[in-house]
Amino acid sequence: MNKEQILENLATAIVDGDDDMALESARAALDAQLDPLDAVDQGLSKGMDIIGEQFQSGEVFLPELLMAASAFKAAMEILKPEIELQKKEIAKQGTVLIGTVKGDLHSIGKNIVGTVLETKGFDVVDIGIDNGALDIIQEAKKVQADVIALSCLMTTTMPAQKEVIETLEEMNLRDKYFVIVGGGPVTPEWANEIGADGYGESAIQAAELVKELMDNK
Amino acid sequence: MLNFLDVYERVLKGPLMSEQDFDIKVFIPTLRRVVKEYGIQYDKENPVPNDDAATDNLFDAAVDFLSQVGVYCQDTNRVIQFSKDEILDAVHEAPGKCFAGEGKDAGVFGMRKPDDGKTPWLHVGSGIVATSEEMITNLIEAYGSIAEVDSISISALDSIRGIPVMAGSPAEIYAAIRGVKIGREALRRAGRPGLPIMNLISTAAAAVTTIAASAPQFGLRPTDGWLVGAISEMKIDFGAMNKSAYLLNWGANVGAESSPILGGYCGGPAGTAVVSTAYILMGLLVQKGSYQLTFPVHFRYGCSTTRDVLWVVSSSCQAASRNIPMPVIWLGYMAGGPNTKSYFYEAAAHLLTAVTSGAPSVQTPHPAKAVKIDGITPMEAKFGVEMAIAASKLSREQANELVIQLLEKYESQIETAPTGSTYQECYNITTSKPGDDYLRLFNEMKDELADMGVPFA
Structure with missing residues (x-):
């Protein structure tokens, strides 16, 4: 699987609220030696933006948002230790x-x-x-x-x-x-x-x- | 029959879980399963559906859902569980009527079916809309003066001697007592002292406020209606249960209150229709209501008149009125305020939807999402009564066609609907008469609706 596919899968896992897919895609990102910050910014966050837009337009509701947030957390359990290991930091929003x-x-x-x-x-x-x-x-x-x-x-x-x-x-x-x-x-x-x-x-x-x-x- | 103490025992002994786990691990997945298994589907083209088999299927889904989810108690962090048999027993044992009021103003608030030609129980008034102390007497006297009215809601006072009323504070007790005394006095002035007040005490955050205001010297009776609210979604707390405990001992009419939120934990319209129906069952089982007040709303627009919420109102109202002998007051929040075209279009759509779907009772649709202080007048009450009587002469099919036409008039502007005028701006405070502009708009709107096919008397 190439980098684009992995990032796409991370985004899809968020949009679908699929914890298992999020975990699997996060592991695939590390196996493929992707920068874990790229996996967050260009994969997970992209999915969050999509689900946010769908929520704004009334296509999805609170349950889908909660499931997306859960998938995000699942993927971060894999990615966060690697980010810390590489002494990188996720930009703090507040x-x-x-x-x-x-x-x-x-x-x-x-x-x-x-x-x-x-x-x-x-x-x-x-x-x-x-x-x-x-x-x-x-x-x-x-x-x-x-x-x-x-x-x-x-x-x-x-x-x-x-x-x-x-x-x-x-x-x-x-x-x-x-x-x-x-x-x-x-x-x-x-x-x-x-x-x-x-x-x-x-x-x-x-x-x-x-x-x-x-x-x- | 499970009595109140049986339910309370389950509050103490039911499965222990965090509120977040109840919401995310129990409520949401069970609702998604039930919606899928029972094939509950939102019909965007028909806000007032006309399929009795689908309606009864929705009732079955609601029974299944409640038997799997239960009701969460926030004070004990436990789930009150009911088996399907217990839920159906409660349905079979429900009397399907509520005796309210005193003397010549007393009445029996009973059931209606979809397409029922009987006039619904006409519940009039502003409930949660906060009103200035100076306006409240005029407002309630005017409600009581509408001949067809069966019961009223009295307004919430927003301040007492200029002090803002804060929930659960001593000011809340002062405001509740002052409000009910004014309410009863205003009904005497209207010549209808026995008319039941059915929203007691709508803004009481604390059980002590309800209990304090119930003392006989303040003029209230067990034949009035006393609200005990559920917490969205499918939750209860000791505050509410304490109210039920007191009111049941007194033999008073308990009004179980619920407000399912489309777009919240219920998700879309299909899930919200299941939960809306389940709340009527919860009212029988937990609050032990002799009637119910319910107002589904949209999480984003704060009103009940979006196309999807109207479908929820119609579907769950039909499911309940065909299968659950519980007299329910169906209330709607309008986006538009008093003295606006939007209000009349929305109110007509909501009343057509609820009345033809078998609502045992409808209440004056609340203007401006019920949050504009002094944002209600007797004119909306008068319109609500005339519109509800007219709607009872129509079928679901006829109402559906009219509601579709009305949606075309207001649907696209619902997010920016005008909040309209206050009482002071469109009524003469001294004479309690509407201004010419509002009277003209009222008559114009009735003419327009009559031209569309609404059979006003």
């Missing part, structure tokens, strides 16, 4: 701490955003639902987050997004993190009113926003 705010038990929108961010190469730390302001900030410090992404689905939990920003200000930590907000009732006006760094209406927009913020950091 760390995003994502969670639903206090009083809100909704998680699906947040999970979709987290998965899309992972497919774009960000390290995502998902702290789940019903998180108080202080807990969110302490966790952000712990994982050295670049971005705090706050989700809510109810008008009665929107004030909790504001509380996180106010608490960051009170602790003189506001400049340390980008804070973005999203969820059903959230609007760009609300994001602006509470002093957030941005708002994404869809998961794809949220991922683009994070990338833009990190590029301009």
Whole structure:
């Protein structure tokens, strides 16, 4: 199998969400002495771009994204040790701490955003639902987050997004993190009113926003 | 019959697993298998399908799915499991009706079948749409003044004395109590004090809020309807179960609430139709509902009026109304807001879909995805009632043709649909009358729909 075929198979494994094919193709890449970073950039990431576009256009949904992310992780288990052995580094996109705010038990929108961010190469730390302001900030410090992404689905939990920003200000930590907000009732006006760094209406927009913020950091 | 404590025992003893494993290793693969094995297929050309055998097959798929997946409890990290026999027993034992309201305003909320000429139970009101304290009395009085209305939803207060209402906080308890007192008083003003309020307490994040607002001095009764929400997808927590535990002891009407999300863990329309049907079964088994409130929505557009969600509504509504004796209120979220053409097109499409598919009840379609504060007026309630009555005179086949025509009018603009006006912008606050512009649009839209073939009275 030549290099192009192996890279193509890596991309296909991601698009099909096929863990076995991802593992097999990653092993084939190393056997053929491909640069493992090329296998990631030109194979796995290409597949992630394709599945991202399909998600954006409504051809696939969250299950397919999750399966793609799983195949990506499977291939990385083979490729990552070799990358480290060769003392190379995968370019870091940044760390995003994502969670639903206090009083809100909704998680699906947040999970979709987290998965899309992972497919774009960000390290995502998902702290789940019903998180108080202080807990969110302490966790952000712990994982050295670049971005705090706050989700809510109810008008009665929107004030909790504001509380996180106010608490960051009170602790003189506001400049340390980008804070973005999203969820059903959230609007760009609300994001602006509470002093957030941005708002994404869809998961794809949220991922683009994070990338833009990190590029301009 | 499995009673509530039997279910609770399973919450403590069911298989232990992480929530992520439930989502990814149990829910998604089982749903994909069931969709494939039962051959559930989305029919893009027919948003209101007309095939009873396919509908009954969807019911069988939902029973199979629920028996394999169960319901996940977030507090114990365990799965509540039910056998197929237990699920079917619950279906056979279900009464298929709910007694609601008091005195001359009392009624029996019962079942309908697809193509049923009977008028559905007309549930009117804004539920989750947050409303300013100053507007709420006018709004609810106007709902109660619509003669055909069987039950109402009262609005959620967005603040109390200017303090934002935060979920689970003391302000939430104040707002819930204030809201129900205003609601009952407004119904007295409308001359219908016994009319059941069926969305209690729609925004209560904490069980203590529901329990606090149920104290008799605030005017609510067991013959009102009390919502206990499932968590998407196929999950429950102690907060919800605590509400059921209290309400069942009181003998109150429990309204099991669900909102399957197309594009989330359900995947596409076929999977969402299975889950939407399974939620009605879950409502009988877990929350022990005497009725259900359900509103499938699209994960990206936040509304219920995309072509694929309408198909989900129709298919699962038919599967449930033909096979599960559980009175269900079918609610839709519209992308367009009050005082926009988009709202009327979408609301007509949703009501035609649900009513002809056998919905036992429909609720006022919520404008602007239910997230615009004060973004609802009595005009949408009036339209919903007239449209639902008209739709009950049509068959699924006729509705399908009309819905296809309506989709042509709004489908391509759904992502940028206008959010419309607030109550204050299109109503006179003092007299509680609509402005001329909105009245003109209302009449124009009714004329246009009548020309298309909607048989308004």
